[in-house]
Amino acid sequence: MKIGICSDHAGVEYKAKLIKMLQKRGIEVVNFGTDxxxxxxxxxxxxxxxxxxxxxxxxxGIALCGTGNGMAITLNKHQGVRAGLAWSTAxxxxxxxxxxxxxxxxPARFISYxxxxxxxxxxxxxxxxxxxxxxxxxxxxxx
Ligand code: RB5
Numbered sequence: 001m002k003i004g005i006c007s008d009h010a011g012v013e014y015k016a017k018l019i020k021m022l023q024k025r026g027i028e029v030v031n032f033g034t035d036x037x038x039x040x041x042x043x044x045x046x047x048x049x050x051x052x053x054x055x056x057x058x059x060x061g062i063a064l065c066g067t068g069n070g071m072a073i074t075l076n077k078h079q080g081v082r083a084g085l086a087w088s089t090a091x092x093x094x095x096x097x098x099x100x101x102x103x104x105x106x107p108a109r110f111i112s113y114x115x116x117x118x119x120x121x122x123x124x125x126x127x128x129x130x131x132x133x134x135x136x137x138x139x140x141x142x143x
Contacts, residue, residue, distance in 0.1 A: 004058035006032035006045035006071075011064025011108035013037075014116050018062065021117055025124075030058055046074035053102055054080035061103035062120060068107035075103050079141050087111050092119035093126045100128040100137055 003022055007015040012034055019029050032049045034040050042065045052058045061083075063071040068085045075083035084101030086092040087110060095101040104123045106116050128134075 001026075001060075002028040002030060002058045003060050003062060004030045004032055004049045004052045005062045006034075006049045007064040007108065008034060008042040008045065008066070008070070009037050009039050010066035011106075014064050014106075014108045014113050015062075017113055018064075018117065018120060021120070042070040043074050046071050047078075049103070050075045050078035050081045050083075054078055060124075063103055063105045064108045064116070065105075066107065066109040068105045072105045075105065082137065082140070086119050086123065088115070089118050089122045092122040096123050096126040097129045098133045100133070 005015055005019060019031060022029050030052065032045045034045055046063060049061045049063060053061045063075060063083065065071045072083045072085050075081050081103055082099055082101045083103040083105050084095035084099050085105045086095050087107055095104065104120065106119060
């Protein structure tokens with residue numbers, strides 16, 4: 001399992017801790033930055049992460065910014081990406097069960113680190129339900 005992860009300056013501290021948490025679980029992590037608290041544009045790390053997910057050079061992605069919305073909006077411009085925003089463990093489970101999100105997005109300025117870590121664990125451990133949800137996912141791409 002290889003996971004790509006990115007954040008802007010608002011999510012950089014949670015990203016560093018999540019990388020350690022994932023590595024402890026034996027997951028290979030590819031860090032797309034940013035790695036400082038200096039103000040930067042979330043697009044500059046979101047597009048490279050999304051391209052890696054689309055190409056399959058990482059299996060899944062995790063992205064953090066202040067609200068999560070800049071990351072989600074940017075990531076979802078890529079046809080091969082289903083980026084889902086989660087701010088609770090219940091939504092972290094549903095975004096996998098129903099949406100099979102291949103990128104998990106979280107709002108670092110609105111949740112605790114403890115919650116972010118719990119959401120990641122839940123999202124990773126929850127299976128996609130398939131069935132009617134697969135049919136809906138199949139209708140998402142714009143042709
Ligand atoms: C940065 O101030 C903030 O705009 C960014 O982290 C994110 O919330 C954008 O959607």
